Amino acid sequence: MNTEDINFAYRVRHALNEKLDDLPASTTDRLAAARKAALARKKADAPARVRVTRTAPAVAGGAAFFSNPFAWIKNVGVALPLLLVMGGMVGVYQFEQQQSIAELAEMDAAVLSDELPLSAYLDHGFNAYLETREQ
Template identity: 75%
Template sequence: MNTDDLNFAYRVRHALNEKLDDLPASTTDRLAAARKAAMARKKAHVPVRVTQAELAGAGTHAAGFFSSPFSWLGRMRVAVPMLILVAGMVGVYQYEEQQRIAELAELDAAVLSDELPLSAYLDHGFNAYLENREQ
């Protein structure tokens, strides 16, 4: 089936679904019977994604998010992994921030507990002294 056929089928389906509630009961019964007959002639190897409730309730069409019983499950298959991914990223960010804060606190504690005055750390000559001392 090419894309033009698919687009036509979608447009026909959409037009029928818009006016489904306005159809008389006799028309919906005939449509349901025609659908059952078509389903009986369907090839065995072609899968069908139609629930029994859709076959039985041709006149009770609920448009929108809950148009079929499992449509929200399809949306949740995408939403749940995305939410898990976002939650995982937030968790990793929080963990890294806590590690950074702990490292800064350790550095601050080491600087404050040292015997040198804070001004010594700002002196450029002190950095040269530390480099010479390590060699």
Template identity: 60%
Template structure:
């Protein structure tokens, strides 16, 4: 149980205790029987320092490790690892896109430089429209 659960239990107990005098006797008897049944089923408190005499050395050495693995540090780690993987993946996708754009521009530059057009053709506004239409086709 975490602190919020314990606080809620205390608040419920306090609210029930305030109204205890106004409850009918049959209700208080049923509540007492339910409490007794719950206490009978309650597991004994186990301390992580208790070691069974039949436990092996490894089992005794790792007895407290289960509480560490399931503690709040592990839940934070369970959130941090996927977020970190997502950030790294998105960075990789961005880098790939940048490299692809550079390769496309280099291909256009190589095609322009190897072509035998006069220089005035490159200054024509229609030439830019032609280049854009060629990029859209690819």
């Protein structure tokens, strides 16, 4: 039975159960007889099919890989997004580090190419002079 047949059977059973108390006795007797006849004609239950997966590792030339060659896609489908997120985070970190290095190199180049001696940048009065000059 496919799922549509099973769903239809459940809907019919539900509809009959809702109105069961309202049905006349002759109808319920006929339904009980029909049920007994249907159960007598019912086929014996087929044995359940069990899917067995091989747990042995696939070796070169082994049949385990070729029985289901796309089974690895399910595992990659879980791991791939995690790897992409981690790769993105590493990429953003590297980009930020390169930006920081570039800014520091630019500042160092400006300080070293200036005519002021390096000791002037260490003087607190010089920092005050720069702040008043910017205003």
